[in-house]
Amino acid sequence: MKTTLVIDEGEIYTKIAKLVDNKISSLYLIDNSQEERHNKVYIGQITEIVKNLKSTFVDYGVGKKGLLPLKLIPESYRQNLRPGLTLPVQVSKEQTGDKGDRLSGFINIKGYYFICLLCENGISISKKIENKQDRQALKNHVKQLIHDLAGSHYGFIIRTEALEADDVTLKRELNSLIEQANKFMATKDFFTKGTKLLNDNVMYNDWLLQQKFPSDNLSIVTNSVENDRLKKYILTYTPNLVIEEKIYPQFQSTFKLLGIEKEFLECVKNKIWLKNGGNIVIEQTEAMTIVDVNTAKAVLTKDREKNIFKLNQLAIEEALYQIVKRNLSGIIIIDLVEVDTQELKDLLLVFTKDCINKLRINNIQVYPITELGLLQISKQRINKSLSEIILEKYIHDEQFQYKYSKSFEDYLSKS
Incomplete structure (x- = not known):
């Protein structure tokens, strides 16, 4: 089974596809004119506390104010809760239209095998690992690894993929997550409203973490200037992977070169x-x-x-x-x-x-x-759907209708 990762960075969209035996098995689209906010972390400032909603509104520098429920504010900030208070917030649900994003004050950093919870402690494990003995053995083992890496003051969720990973791989990811968490906790109070934190990864890292990559060989076909960062990111989680690259000039469409542009357009x-x-x-x-x-x-x-x-x-x-x-x-x-x-x-x-x-x-x-x-x-909603990116909503005869966005019309005219 041949797996290929195709990255096509254009002027209007960045398209990413995972091919299995030359057939699209997963697809992701980014509008280059819009910022991807899901799971991103910002420094926000509380502008209003609405007791009836048991929530606050937060300005975090993206235009629309986000909704931050009181129950999702860590105790260390809740004790001094007031308009004007600044705190780190993470976009848990990216909204479209006039609505503001849903936010959380409980920051997490996602890896392939673990999720690091910066404002909590303790260890939980994926429900998909059903065998009780496997669950307990893995939990005890990971607890010891975290202790050895001096990360016991953070919380961790063990993902299903950790069950099949070796110690070297688990330690590498845990160490990376703990280092990122330590750096974040040491510097978070020195930034101003709107600053984006934990921003070292490729822009489509959330999508990459959802993919099942092979453990032996992966082909990457790309025209991206971020290719070195991409390889480094993938190898963090699959260190034994042999990556074969085909790099094309920037803006030369890799989707068209591989003949998958037509299949992409069929998706609309x-x-x-x-x-x-x-x-x-x-x-x-x-x-x-x-x-x-x-x-x-x-x-x-x-x-x-x-x-x-x-x-x-x-x-x-x-x-x-x-x-x-x-x-x-x-x-x-x-x-x-x-x-x-x-x-x-x-x-x-x-x-x-x-x-x-x-x-x-x-x-x-x-x-x-x-x-x-x-x-x-x-x-479960993880990222925006394809239609949310290429369509826009309007009112016709007092009913909501959809049409192609200007970005997508421009894309079609240049294709």
């Missing part, structure tokens, strides 16, 4: 055709994403029940693939065709879970298919 379309002639239509609303499964041109006359079942399987598989590529999150409803019996529902539910494992989708939950044949999915 609502209708996706299936290989049996059916299709799915993806509609995103304020509350949820709806995937409508249609028979369209599919031939169903011979053994209709079997062909309908196959159509639903193809639709589920493609919908999950689109969830990954478009970075869809929140509530996702797939409206299946003619799922009349409990046996069919159970079979399709098992098929869905198998597809999720095959695609290695994280932070996703699947719920039983309803009586109306609706497959219910929820996925």
